[in-house]
Amino acid sequence: MSNGLVIAAITAVFKNLLEDGLVQNAALSSMGNVLVTTLPPDQISIGVDDQPRLNLFLYQVLQNRNVDLGGRHRNQLAHYQTSTEEGTNTPLAINLHYVLTAYGNKDFQTEILLGYVMHIMHQTPILSNAMIRATLNHVATINRSGLFAQAIESTSVEDLTEQLDQVRITPNLFDTEQMSRLWSLLQGSYRPSIAYEVSMVFIDSKKSLLTSGYNQETLEQPQIHKIVASPTNGKIIAGSSVIICGKNLSGDITLLRLNGGENLLEPQVVEDSRILFKLPQAIYAGHHKIQVVHQPKYKFLNSEQVVSNEKTFILHPTIQVSVDEPTPDIQEQNNSASSTGATQVSFRCLT
Known part of the structure; x- marks a missing residue:
């Protein structure tokens, strides 16, 4: 050489x-x-x-x-x-x-x-x-x-x-x-x-x-060390912000790949040691993977990109509690049960 x-x-x-x-x-x-x-x-x-x-x-x-x-x-x-x-x-x-x-x-x-x-x-x-x-x-x-x-x-x-x-x-x-x-x-x-x-x-x-x-x-490749909720004392849920911690995270154009998808997502804040990112609302609870992608700034470099390791995080479900309006059929049942103080409550897992 x-x-x-x-x-x-x-x-x-x-x-x-x-x-x-x-x-x-x-x-x-x-x-x-x-x-x-x-x-x-x-x-x-x-x-x-x-x-x-x-x-x-x-x-x-x-x-x-x-x-x-x-x-x-x-x-x-x-x-x-x-x-x-x-x-x-x-x-x-x-x-x-x-x-x-x-x-x-x-x-x-x-x-x-x-x-x-x-x-x-x-x-x-x-x-x-x-x-x-x-x-x-x-x-x-x-x-x-x-x-x-x-x-x-x-x-x-x-x-x-x-x-x-x-x-x-x-x-x-x-x-x-x-x-x-x-x-x-x-x-x-x-x-x-x-x-x-x-x-x-x-x-x-x-x-x-x-x-x-x-x-x-290895020296230039972005590395994800951990993913935490923002604020850090909370849980990661759909629509919330998360902080990606690591090194070499900032590139010419920094994007995020969620679960290996083709559509890359744009972060809110990019620094060399951390990235602030808001999760989509339409995402299911469970295990998810995220990856940092560095794309070149100029057109003829589009075929060249540098990617980080994939890091897994857990998306916690969101539980919504609501009191349903009773139908006429069960209104009578509720009246008869009123002496016991019973109320009909439904739960929905949103994500």
């Missing part, structure tokens, strides 16, 4: 995220086609008749010395240390630093582009492993003659994404002095720009991944 392709892979995913986000934005249609490139800024010049452009440039690669395998699987470090003693390498965790620059030749083009780019990146702060895999398959398919597509033929997308956990994208809002230093280093004509940091990317050998037992799908 050519592990050296991970940097190019992240750049390709980042670039495609921008391209897809801009195409889907109807507000940018009046601007025409916006070109997205990954060139050094000193190689870019834009004339009066040139189309507007976004340029994504990787200007720095730094080692992440505080890496803890995403902060979620500390015990994996022991496995890596054992693998090192057996002659394999621990993974090299790196952070990638990009500068994203808008180029325009008409009034407000750069401002509009930067505004929508910041919105896209704010809506997509995490690139999941499934999203990266689907995007790389898409990129390698649409331009088979491109340099990246040819390079990726020497390996496989599965192997390439095997070493990637969830990748986080965070903005670095530089002040004037920091931005001045950066553009002096780039030796290009200054344009309005935004810096982003992408972390964490692992570079290592396939041997160390396999012997360590490191499983990227």
Whole structure:
């Protein structure tokens, strides 16, 4: 496996995220086609008749010395240390630093582009492993003659994404002095720009991944630990709210599958460690299963989704007590029984 392709892979995913986000934005249609490139800024010049452009440039690669395998699987470090003693390498965790620059030749083009780019990146702060895999398959398919597509033929997308956990994208809002230093280093004509940091990317050998037992799908897969009523001192009944507790529960689009059904249900509140969800009214008492489903945000990723484990909960029945109005036939019987104080009561199990 050519592990050296991970940097190019992240750049390709980042670039495609921008391209897809801009195409889907109807507000940018009046601007025409916006070109997205990954060139050094000193190689870019834009004339009066040139189309507007976004340029994504990787200007720095730094080692992440505080890496803890995403902060979620500390015990994996022991496995890596054992693998090192057996002659394999621990993974090299790196952070990638990009500068994203808008180029325009008409009034407000750069401002509009930067505004929508910041919105896209704010809506997509995490690139999941499934999203990266689907995007790389898409990129390698649409331009088979491109340099990246040819390079990726020497390996496989599965192997390439095997070493990637969830990748986080965070903005670095530089002040004037920091931005001045950066553009002096780039030796290009200054344009309005935004810096982003992408972390964490692992570079290592396939041997160390396999012997360590490191499983990227396990790290990113949502996990349900328990399901409780809301409020927590109550019982789960039809139409009531429940709290799903676990980890990695928040995704690009988070939905719920009840009892393996095809129609997915939308939760009320989604957080990484809990989901608040209101049960339907038309549901029978007894054992039910629920599952968290993460769907990708963009259309070409619809075939890729990540699902959690199924968790069973008990739906308690609802008992309704009512006093029925007696019919004329039994009115006489009730009158005769009135001396005993008897009343006719019926019970119905609603769920």
